[in-house]
Amino acid sequence: MPKPLFRGVCASSVTPFHPDGSLWLERLKPHIDWLIAERVDAISPLGSSGEFPAMECEDRKRVLAAAAEAINGRVPVVAGTHDYSTARTIDLSKFAESVGADALLIVPPYYMAPTPAQVMDHYRRIAEAVSIPIVVYHNIPLTSVDLTTDHLLQLFEEKAIAGVKMSNPEPDRQCQLLQATEGRFSVYSGIDTAAFEGLCHGAHGWISGIPSTVPRPARRLYELIAIEENLPEARALWKLLAPLMRLQFQAYHSRGEGAHWFSTMKAALNMIGPAVGDPQLPIAPLPQSHRATLATMLRALGYAVSE
Secondary structure, three states: OOOOOOOEEEEOOOOOEOOOOOEOHHHHHHHHHHHHHOOOOEEOOOOHHHOHHHOOHHHHHHHHHHHHHHHOOOOOEEEEOOOOOHHHHHHHHHHHHHOOOOEEEEOOOOOOOOOHHHHHHHHHHHHHHOOOOEEEEEOHHHHOOOOOHHHHHHHHHOOOOOEEEEOOOOHHHHHHHHHHHOOOOEEEEOOHHHHHHHHHHOOOEEEOHHHHHOHHHHHHHHHHHHHOOOHHHHHHHHHHHHHHHHHHOHHHHHOOOOOOHHHHHHHHHHHHOOOOOOOOOOOOOOOHHHHHHHHHHHHHOOOOOOO
């Protein structure tokens, strides 16, 4: 039987690149060591923060192998093995399992907008090919796929999936799943704008930008809500985290100008941890006009900032 899925905060590790766009894997282990020192409960290489769309499958495999080696069993590995193609997703998933991944995080097939029935078959075929748990990365804006609560519950009852990262700004989508399964189905808050509410509803954990950028206070927020049930202190901590969340998601939520979430994340990580480099184009580095604001927010969260 596979291990149970993790509880707590999961950081989506970033992929370091040389300026010419080639992988800079020597920088991956210091980044992962820093995340673990920040007390994350799991690490997800090649989530959105791993920039998987910018890489060919062979480079994705190199990143998965290097990340699993760097983590070395210290925390669970929730490997991102997303691809539009079912065949390539299965290939990446089998590879991830072979290098020691504990679970898989997989976004629905994107761009071609398959029907819910076709998406469900996609997950069923992957589940038949591997023996580790699958977490659906539910992300409607970037996939045009909306698996409903009933769809997800059907896949769970069939044992095709074991959990969901719910990147939906409606907290009730998390609440529906938690209430319907009484906690048997692992539900993770997958977008920071609904994380506080999701954790209060009983979400099993949190996988998003804040836990990947400032894991230590994110872990503390999880403890305050899920373990200590200390809502007043949780609110006070969220008051410090919320400005960073709003900066990160400026462009995402306005679908226009403002800070890009991933430019903000890599800039923050370069300020407070081992260097991880810049995003791959077309995502540009964070503009200078946002950097002083970001540095102030990071200091307010207790980090020493290198600008």
